[in-house]
Amino acid sequence: MSDESHENGGDEDHRIETRAVHAGQEPDAETGALMTPIYANSTYVQDGPGDHRGYEYSRTGNPTRTDLEANLASLEGGEYGRAFSSGMGSINAVVNLLESGDHVVTGDDVYGGTHRLFTQVYDQYDVEFSFVDMTDADAVADAMREETELVWMETPTNPLMQVVDVAAVSQVAHEGGALCAVDNTFATPYLQRPLEHGADIVSHSLTKYLGGHSDVVGGALVTDSEDLDERLGFYQNAVGATPGPFGCFLVLRGTKTLPVRMDRHCENARTLATWLEDHPKVDAVYYPGLDSHPQHDVAARQMDDFGGMLSFELDGTLEEASALVSNTEVFTLAESLGGVESLIEQPAAMTHAAVPSEEREAAGLDDGLIRVSVGVEHVEDLRTDLAQAIETATN
Numbered sequence: 001m002s003d004e005s006h007e008n009g010g011d012e013d014h015r016i017e018t019r020a021v022h023a024g025q026e027p028d029a030e031t032g033a034l035m036t037p038i039y040a041n042s043t044y045v046q047d048g049p050g051d052h053r054g055y056e057y058s059r060t061g062n063p064t065r066t067d068l069e070a071n072l073a074s075l076e077g078g079e080y081g082r083a084f085s086s087g088m089g090s091i092n093a094v095v096n097l098l099e100s101g102d103h104v105v106t107g108d109d110v111y112g113g114t115h116r117l118f119t120q121v122y123d124q125y126d127v128e129f130s131f132v133d134m135t136d137a138d139a140v141a142d143a144m145r146e147e148t149e150l151v152w153m154e155t156p157t158n159p160l161m162q163v164v165d166v167a168a169v170s171q172v173a174h175e176g177g178a179l180c181a182v183d184n185t186f187a188t189p190y191l192q193r194p195l196e197h198g199a200d201i202v203s204h205s206l207t208k209y210l211g212g213h214s215d216v217v218g219g220a221l222v223t224d225s226e227d228l229d230e231r232l233g234f235y236q237n238a239v240g241a242t243p244g245p246f247g248c249f250l251v252l253r254g255t256k257t258l259p260v261r262m263d264r265h266c267e268n269a270r271t272l273a274t275w276l277e278d279h280p281k282v283d284a285v286y287y288p289g290l291d292s293h294p295q296h297d298v299a300a301r302q303m304d305d306f307g308g309m310l311s312f313e314l315d316g317t318l319e320e321a322s323a324l325v326s327n328t329e330v331f332t333l334a335e336s337l338g339g340v341e342s343l344i345e346q347p348a349a350m351t352h353a354a355v356p357s358e359e360r361e362a363a364g365l366d367d368g369l370i371r372v373s374v375g376v377e378h379v380e381d382l383r384t385d386l387a388q389a390i391e392t393a394t395n
């Protein structure tokens, strides 16, 4: 269990690869156990009424969670981390900061679950949302209102891989007196640290690359502001979407290898994107690392590499696209992303089915779009598998 000095995530002089392994964690003082133990308990002894040793009740705080929160804060280069039971739990805590009558500007290509939370839950509480093309900072500025309190962005976006200029959009948010929050799930802090570009809050679905092994669901928020952290901490405890210690342990184990996994994810995705771009049966490839990507320059400036996610459109029918995703052998047909194994899916029928079809169409999300989470397997096995699936589907 770490001490309070880990509030700032450990030794900031170290590089991210070193912090990924060590930040927030010390060998157990009593036993020398190297790994943070799974503190599987709900309550803690008090030495007198109200006189506790830092922990009272595990919804409010748990030592395994403390270490994870410090590790994540360090990776994002922020002061304060908060862990949640899911990525949606963390996004919800940010929206909890709002009051009825407030307005939010967000992207027209956000994760389907985020869109559902905004439109089907918070609409009822009289919070209004404008969905705009956030690759255009002027469009964000035009959507700002007197009542705008939050600008929420994803970059790269899910599933069209659009890249939002975090510095430009956070400047627009701040000029309008709003907070700027960035869902950094796709990029991870190894590739992109939004706080460095002016964002106030970074959100994660830990379920993806940070956990990294498709075996845990979790979320997190990181900020540099003590005031924001306190307010977010209030909702973390009051709403209660907190993770259990086993989940925290799994994510802590995952973040240790984040840099090495991401290097392979990026290398494999780059190889496949370049190959798909030249494939005669492929109409379009969306990957920020390609020169042809409309925001490639922003991505090159803002990210250290371009990530493991890509999408593409087949030059064929919707049925052929469905046949393709059903015919892979190494790629698994499944929702989610960011695990070591490669996954393939059709967003219109799966991850983004919650977004109404006319809104999908307006945002350029074609029903035949195929999204791929490129894993860490041998890239030639992945290429061969996609090649045979394209061939089978289109013949």
Ligand code: PLP
Residues within 6 Å of the ligand: 086, 087, 088, 089, 111, 113, 154, 158, 183, 185, 186, 204, 205, 206, 207, 217, 218, 219, 336
């Ligand atoms: N943000 C993004 C970009 C996602 O892709 C997802 C899930 O796919 C979420 C948030 C929600 O995370 P969770 O499924 O952990 O609640």
